Amino acid sequence: MKQLKDKVAVITGGGSGLGREFALCCARRGMALVLADVDEQGLAETVQQVEASAPGVQAITRRVDVSRLEEVQGLAEFAKSRFGSVHLLFNNAGVGVSGPVWEYTAADWQWVLGVNLLGVAWGIKAFVPIMIAQGEGHVVNTASAAGWMSSAGSAIYSASKSAVVSISETLVLDLKDADANIGVTCLSPAFFATAIANSARNRPAELAETAPDSPLRRKREEMLRYAVEHGRLSAAEIAEMTLQAVEENRFYVFPHRKIKSLIQARAEAAQEEKQAFDPMSAG
């Protein structure tokens, strides 16, 4: 979608981190914004920053839990009733939990898959028909490098992000089948500094049950926190790279160059049919 000015963007997870930076990038391009999150205070802070950096841009907010289809459908109706159309959707809200696979609780699985996987599915279900009907649109799905390779302690997160890669690729094929003029971008960053290591701050009470503290779990949580804090690119840089991919209608976005060589190394390991690929020891 070459021309973004005066178009409408919907951003989930718009109250923090990458979602906030997507909002600022879209606002600077003169887009109207619909920001959704479970964190209403975070949404208000994003709006303040948008107003400061792009005065006059329209930004509205709504509390939405993306794991709930009816709330995402409500978001689509809200956006349409306010702005008449939706051109660019960022399925970006995401959470994570660390630990060995056998220790996760049922609630861990339901929470992370609900937000990261079903949140993307519901976004596509609620918004793509609007885009098809209006004859244009673009969907950005925030996957992760974790969608392409697996690290110890990240089973649920990796499973959810592999699914996002797969859903995104399939979406392109289905849109082609339907002869629809809708672009798709699948964003797969490695670690970058945001509040993702504190995802549990917005975990719903009904899915609060997590595994008791264990040395393995603590080790992986500490590694995640360190990796996120020391990310080589900023959320702002990644958001800008993604907006450029939207403007150039590119599907794959790997902001961290090293990830592509790791994906290749993983493909080679599969080709050899030997040991499971470990990105942490791949150099």
Ligand SMILES: NC(=O)c1ccc[n+]([C@@H]2O[C@H](COP(=O)([O-])OP(=O)(O)OC[C@H]3O[C@@H](n4cnc5c(N)ncnc54)[C@H](O)[C@@H]3O)[C@@H](O)[C@H]2O)c1
């Ligand atoms: N930070 C990283 O290192 C990294 C790396 C790869 C991919 N990602 C992905 O980037 C995306 C953005 O995460 P971030 O790093 O900005 O983290 P973040 O925690 O700063 O932002 C995530 C936002 O999602 C919101 N959210 C959580 N549950 C929600 C729900 N049920 N409904 C609606 N909103 C919800 C949170 O309130 C928060 O505002 C996520 O999909 C994440 O998996 C992050």
